[in-house]
Amino acid sequence: MELEKLTAPCAVSPQSDEQHDIVIVGAGSAGVATASSLLARMPDLDIAIIDPADVHYYQPGWTMVGAGVFRPETTARPMGSVLPGKVRWIKAVVAAFEPATNAVILDGNRVVKYRQLVVCPGLKLDWNAIDGLPQTLGRNGVTSNYRYNLAPYTWQLVQQIKGGRALFTQPPMPIKCAGAPQKAMYLSSDHWRRTGRLDQIDIEFFSAGPALFGVADYVPALMKYVESYGINLNFGFNLTAVDGEARQATFTRALPGGGSESFETGFDMLHVVPPQKAPDFIRASLLADAAGWVDVDPATLRHRVYENIFGLGDATNTPNAKTAAAARKQAPVVAHNLLAARGELPGEAIYDGYGSCPLTVERGKIVLAEFLYGGKVAPTFPTWLIDGKKPCGLAWLLKERILPPLYWRGMLKGREWFVKPRMADGYSSA
Template identity: 70%
Template structure:
């Protein structure tokens, strides 16, 4: 007979399903579970008071949305019948089907779903934290800074505007250039574009990872006269002096530092899995939650699933991906609990509405391997071309679809594909 471990002795409570993370992925998964099994014992662990519709911050940075309209109280969004544990996770004990909270409590589970999002590492860029929100330095990746992006775009009359993108992976890989296109569109409409030198400094080597959408984007790069600087990684910011330092490889293949002046600097920070994930037995060698890309089940622990931005799947880290993943995880958790007979699989779907001007969007939709996967027929909405219909979708349809659809367990255009031969993790 196996001895009882100290962790098992200390358990303060347990749930059939524990969900770590109350963001888009966590709440959507809880709602999908409850919609299928209303009496299931589900709990969400998340310390935050406020939940944000992060895809809206691009439009906040362009003066289209108000920041406050992208925020709601966490309490108002927890699905009925789901327990909210307002705490943070300290560590995982998967061998004992338990986890430890930061207040020392130990919680047990039958099934665990892990979707904590990712960490925006502002401190990885020297001097950045001290100057964010002033000296012309901003980022649409933070709720409190997106309005400053719009303020800077409105006030800039002439000079140099820099837009940076760090190495992958990052959430919403198109967001760095969305901020740039919308700012340029404002400068064009206000007759100031010729007085502003815009540069896109991307640590990567391509404008966008799915080639089908690049031609349309390049038309806007030309229209706005944007200088593309690939292989440039932002490493330091001197806000008071308005100087940004990038590292790039020179002609000999050696790294060199390049310092550029700016009047406006839009920064996207490096991004990693959260520390409590990176230092846990759930992580792969790079620190991300180690899951099978199709079942989203953990590769070592069969009663653990992961989804959202914190996993090591190769899909785009977007809310659209989480919307497709949540029903898959809900289904597969219920299969594990013997409540459903057939597993579901995720095909890597992600979507990135690339806002190329106010009123037009290139709607990028794709699955694993960069395969284009449009939700609509081309005659209705051709995602490879900038269209007003895609803008209408982004501005008018997607926010209520998020708040009243995805987070409520309504799976419009997101029903999971059921399979009988899904590879085991």
């Protein structure tokens, strides 16, 4: 059922019990990076972050956990340890927005007022959209690298399986890190090849989409690995049900003349990527577009209707890849434009749609996909150093050794290495 747009979250108008110059909804990578980038520009800002979570996760590391490369605990830290010290942490759940009165409504009818608002709550992983999936996750050979507590089970299954059928799924777009479903598949296949089991395992990739990867320039390199591992590709197939006890998966696909058909297939290992959408409190709000995403200008990341609201990260309707790399590039843009809207900085910063997907095609090698809006290839490094269209050991070193500390000590601390915002009008960025 579609959620109705809310003009008021409750029958009574509660009293405001907190007020801040800037309120940020969401303390994931986008929210923390934006807060730090703001404070790097103006250290005395009054900022509050609303997020109920106790733990902050480095989610790009979960693919490596699922391959036995990272330990799971290295991808998690207490939320209080990553938030900037000058930021007020409101540990609560957002219920609704009242943009006309510059208010965020929390569960329990508390109100937080703002002068400016930044919305970046991330995505909702809709595990319940697949019949039977929640009941069997983490057992019966069903796993997912999209959850912290399940990535270790992925590695356990990869090590244990001696033969049979291994299925890897990808739901309809958009999803966070569109390459992650394949990363799990390639790294699993590489381990089976290294341990002499590849010929005994039937590997299948079921994607709801029409192609292996959204940017065609990187497909040839990926196809070489698909062929090398003997992976069977199935496009247009969406996972709709799982019977863990029977080890059966049900897929549905649309038919050319209309309608759809479903079929069941068995498995010994099933790596699932759940459908994903904006959180309910976003989809039900006046901030959302018709599809339920935070409606922002794709270049400035300013809300199209409410001038004192900005959005970034996975919950916006910008047509970029939903990755940590995108959030890292967006945070300085939002920080600059928010302060420019206050008259504190000159000019307007522009986000070009940059996203990055380090496709782990085997242990020790990565196809480093980097691109802008429209799928335009945009490499950070010269091709003689890292050619993103070819598997590269140096790109693996970047993923394994450099990106995690860059995330914890750079991005979350407001250090904008390689991501200084581009200005639209000749001004220098702060």
